[in-house]
Amino acid sequence: MNERKETKAAQIARTLAERIVSGMLEPGARLRQDHVAEEFGASHVPVREAFRLLEAQGLAKNEPRRGVRVAAFDLNQVREVAEMRAALEVLALRNASQHLTPAILAAAEEATLEGDRARDVTAWETANRRFHRILLTPCGMPRLLAAIDDLHAASARFLFSAWRSNWETRTDRDHRAILEHLRRGEVDAAAAVLARHVQWIGRKPVETASGKRREAFVIEG
Amino acid sequence: MNERKETKAAQIARTLAERIVSGMLEPGARLRQDHVAEEFGASHVPVREAFRLLEAQGLAKNEPRRGVRVAAFDLNQVREVAEMRAALEVLALRNASQHLTPAILAAAEEATLEGDRARDVTAWETANRRFHRILLTPCGMPRLLAAIDDLHAASARFLFSAWRSNWETRTDRDHRAILEHLRRGEVDAAAAVLARHVQWIGRKPVETASGKRREAFVIEG
DNA sequence: ATCAACATAATTATCTATAATTTAAAGGAG
DNA sequence: CTCCTTTAAATTATAGATAATTATGTTGAT
Numbered sequence: 001m002n003e004r005k006e007t008k009a010a011q012i013a014r015t016l017a018e019r020i021v022s023g024m025l026e027p028g029a030r031l032r033q034d035h036v037a038e039e040f041g042a043s044h045v046p047v048r049e050a051f052r053l054l055e056a057q058g059l060a061k062n063e064p065r066r067g068v069r070v071a072a073f074d075l076n077q078v079r080e081v082a083e084m085r086a087a088l089e090v091l092a093l094r095n096a097s098q099h100l101t102p103a104i105l106a107a108a109e110e111a112t113l114e115g116d117r118a119r120d121v122t123a124w125e126t127a128n129r130r131f132h133r134i135l136l137t138p139c140g141m142p143r144l145l146a147a148i149d150d151l152h153a154a155s156a157r158f159l160f161s162a163w164r165s166n167w168e169t170r171t172d173r174d175h176r177a178i179l180e181h182l183r184r185g186e187v188d189a190a191a192a193v194l195a196r197h198v199q200w201i202g203r204k205p206v207e208t209a210s211g212k213r214r215e216a217f218v219i220e221g
Numbered sequence: 222m223n224e225r226k227e228t229k230a231a232q233i234a235r236t237l238a239e240r241i242v243s244g245m246l247e248p249g250a251r252l253r254q255d256h257v258a259e260e261f262g263a264s265h266v267p268v269r270e271a272f273r274l275l276e277a278q279g280l281a282k283n284e285p286r287r288g289v290r291v292a293a294f295d296l297n298q299v300r301e302v303a304e305m306r307a308a309l310e311v312l313a314l315r316n317a318s319q320h321l322t323p324a325i326l327a328a329a330e331e332a333t334l335e336g337d338r339a340r341d342v343t344a345w346e347t348a349n350r351r352f353h354r355i356l357l358t359p360c361g362m363p364r365l366l367a368a369i370d371d372l373h374a375a376s377a378r379f380l381f382s383a384w385r386s387n388w389e390t391r392t393d394r395d396h397r398a399i400l401e402h403l404r405r406g407e408v409d410a411a412a413a414v415l416a417r418h419v420q421w422i423g424r425k426p427v428e429t430a431s432g433k434r435r436e437a438f439v440i441e442g
Numbered sequence: 443a444t445c446a447a448c449a450t451a452a453t454t455a456t457c458t459a460t461a462a463t464t465t466a467a468a469g470g471a472g
Numbered sequence: 473c474t475c476c477t478t479t480a481a482a483t484t485a486t487a488g489a490t491a492a493t494t495a496t497g498t499t500g501a502t
Contacts, residue, residue: 032453032454032455033454033455033456034453034454034455044455044456048455048456064455065454065455065456066454066455067454067455068455
């Protein structure tokens with residue numbers, strides 16, 4: 001009945017992570033343990049542990065006796081995360097390729113379709129993450145997959161901040177190209193597309209709430 | 222006066238990490254917070270935080286209400302860590318290559334010499350880590366460097382477990398080849414050697430305490 | 443009167459001590 | 473021997489105390 005297998009620190013960390021990724025908590029914002037504790041109806045000890053978890057994911061940064069803040073996220077870090085994802089996802093795909101079955105590829109295709117049908121950024125991001133996870137999980141390298149998951153969270157964070165106001169549905173050509181190569185057993189080609197896909201960072205005009213057009217950095221994949 | 226800039230949790234985590242890496246604490250060993258707390262003359266709250274730090278480094282594993290254990294480290298994980306290091310260190314080297322100066326290369330060479338002079342595994346490991354860090358730090362990607370550091374700790378852990386009893390000094394040809402390529406500006410070649418160097422996993426007869434010879438897996442780099 | 447340096451107060455992080463859940467183990471009845 | 477109850481141990485959470493940092497205010501000098 002009681003499905004509270006999760007510890008309270010993990011709950012708090014998960015909720016705060018969502019807020020950081022979604023942009024509700026802005027970069028540099030202070031996280032005061034007493035306030036967070038009060039909000040969650042908890043003591044400050046599990047809150048401290050939650051902070052450590054966020055720190056491990058790279059979503060928060062702690063200065064020894066000066067408190068913890070939401071991690072900054074400038075363009076350099078976006079590029080850094082993108083390059084790390086490219087390197088690690090290619091590695092995962094290469095190791096997964098031997099274990100990919102038609103059923104898995106079909107499930108990945110379904111995730112792509114789900115992405116096409118998405119009507120907001122959140123839904124698209126969920127589908128996109130599912131696509132990558134379906135393809136990479138068969139590599140059977142838990143540490144690698146955990147690292148990739150953390151990088152995905154960081155990417156999503158930027159995605160939301162860039163595309164918060166205007167979002168348009170689009171078909172994902174890269175996803176389909178990856179699947180097509182994998183069906184033909186062309187692992188190198190699939191890996192090359194994945195690397196480019198993840199690393200692609202472009203500029204795109206974004207319409208702000210005030211109606212002014214400005215340039216924003218956009219990362220896809 | 223008081224140079225205790227480091228928090229108590231960090232101290233404990235650092236000490237426990239050393240013990241895990243050195244093999245003093247064996248894989249699967251339970252870490253009971255009360256005992257650790259008593260040993261360090263602390264309460265169990267900072268101990269719990271230390272556990273979270275170790276978990277983030279991949280040195281310990283926590284099952285929600287069943288305690289934390291020293292992370293297992295079988296051959297699959299050794300290979301996994303090696304492949305991740307290859308991917309990430311190559312990425313770091315490529316980004317660092319533009320910022321490498323003759324002075325930096327000289328410092329790296331000095332680290333290699335230090336490794337040659339090393340008379341035990343610990344000294345060699347320290348020098349080896351220094352070599353890699355000197356070459357990669359100029360990439361200016363803090364998140365990437367932190368990830369590599371954690372992977373180095375995991376590698377060192379295995380290194381110590383394999384070479385605990387018998388250790389022989391040896392010159393490191395790969396390090397010198399990497400430096401030579403970099404001096405000539407041959408980044409691709411340097412990266413290729415680095416990838417092979419880090420990923421190289423061989424077998425080596427190891428003499429156990431009981432005098433019996435068995436096969437052990439050995440990772441270098 | 444303005445600014446700097448020092449001391450004091452308030453805020454916040456860190457740690458200790460203690461209580462309450464939960465899991466693992468031991469003992470006893472069917 | 474199996475299953476259920478009881479007991480013990482360890483993890484998790486709470487509340488309170490301590491120590492460090494930031495902010496504030498006062499004094500003194502230029």
